[in-house]
Amino acid sequence: MDVVRPEFVPDPSLSTAEMETLQRDIARAAVFEDDHAVDPESVAIDGPVGQSTLGEAGDGSVDEPDTDRPLVAGVDQAFVGDRAVSAVVVLRGREVVERVYAVESTEIPYVPGLLSFREGGAILSAFAELDHEPDIVFVDGSGRIHYREAGLATHVGVTLDVPTVGVAKNLLCGTPRESLDRKLPEGARVPIDADDEVETAENGVCIGYAVQTRQYESETQYVNPLLVSPGHRVSAETAADLVLATAAGYKLPEPTRLADDYADEVKTDV
Template sequence: MEPVHAEFLPDASLSREEIESLQREIADNAVFEDRFAFDPAAVQISSEPSQQQLTTAASDPNSDAAADAPLVAGVDQAFLDDRAISAVVVLQVGEVVERTHAVRELSIPYIPGLLAFREGGPIAAALATLDCEPDLLCFDGSGRIHYRQAGLATHLGVVFDTPSIGIAKNLLCGTPRESVDGRPAGWRTPIEAADAVDCADGTVIGHAYQSRQYESSNRHINPLYISPGHRVAAETTVDLVAALCDGYKLPEPTRLADSYADEIKAELS
């Protein structure tokens, strides 16, 4: 997988002012609407064909739903000393078709809003080792839910010009339209831009999505914060993530990438 816009690759040597300027330029180049070639209904983790796929197969006996299904890559990281272990796991209807990783030194500490400049280089190195070309990238981090609308998923989505989604466990900025407390599985609400976000107040920049919830009222699972990275609309991102969850809080691509990163970390330790 080769960068399409190498000029946007994260450079931790830039000044804070230069970084923020670059992020705004990346946001200007990002597309926060659906511009992808695959059928979103084909994004799934079950080998059982959907009703739409069954209908297509009936009308076209030569179709192969599994072979035509999009390749979805999950990206996550583990850390060892001052190194990042960037892991990528690519799935096609729930089957792992490729795993790869890269280990790189970290250049800067974690600073809210600058995650791509800390972890983006190692992730880009891992993506560059992929033999396949994913149709969709799922990142453990934010996309448009970002002060300058250019979180990790947006930054690297634009670099590789690939549809991408940010899936964060914590809300960086923006305001949920409704309270997120104690919601049932499947619930969602828009995240709207507020003063801290570099766009008009009220703009929908993502969603809170309750992917899983305990049955007992004594315990609660917090929602995921899902946002467009590049070439995917805000509403579509939630539908895609919902289709990729398999009874866990995290969607299967990033859950497996997280496990793979921990596996590599254990080997290096």
């Protein structure tokens, strides 16, 4: 995939103020409404995807791909010293059709709210290796749930102009409409509203959802929800629908779960 908006390519040499200004520009360019042809039901996965779905060549090809279903990509990172390993896994239903990765130096430390300037270069390099163009992309990181509505999923989505969904494990900012400090039933979703920490949105605007993809039956244990938000060309409601449709019995949706596994697999060789 090629970069569509080169002016938004993450530049870790920028000052903090310059990075934040760029994020405001990205948020203005982002589309937080549905602008894609992917029906969540068309990407639903009824069970975990295994390596057996790969073709015999082991190169990401499949024996009988279901060409009627959309291509869904998952992105995740692993780290080896000061290098980021970005892995992209592309699915069509339960079939893994392609896996690629790229390795880039992380030139700045982790700073809350500026993650895309640390990891975005590796992600774009990985996408440049793809032969397939996904219809929707799941990113391990925030989208609109961000201080300037421009988290990693939004930054990548706008730069590539591809529909993206942000899937985070922790709440960066915003206020849940209901307490998340309790056991939520599987399938539940709690709106996250913009608050004073979100400088680019009016208070009370829904910027994403806490989504409960999986839950224990035990009375003493519970699984925390994922924080799901639109990255680009996806609405908050559809982002939640897509994550629930692809959870397949795990906490993480299959696209990012498989990307996480692949990143861990390849980092031993870099």
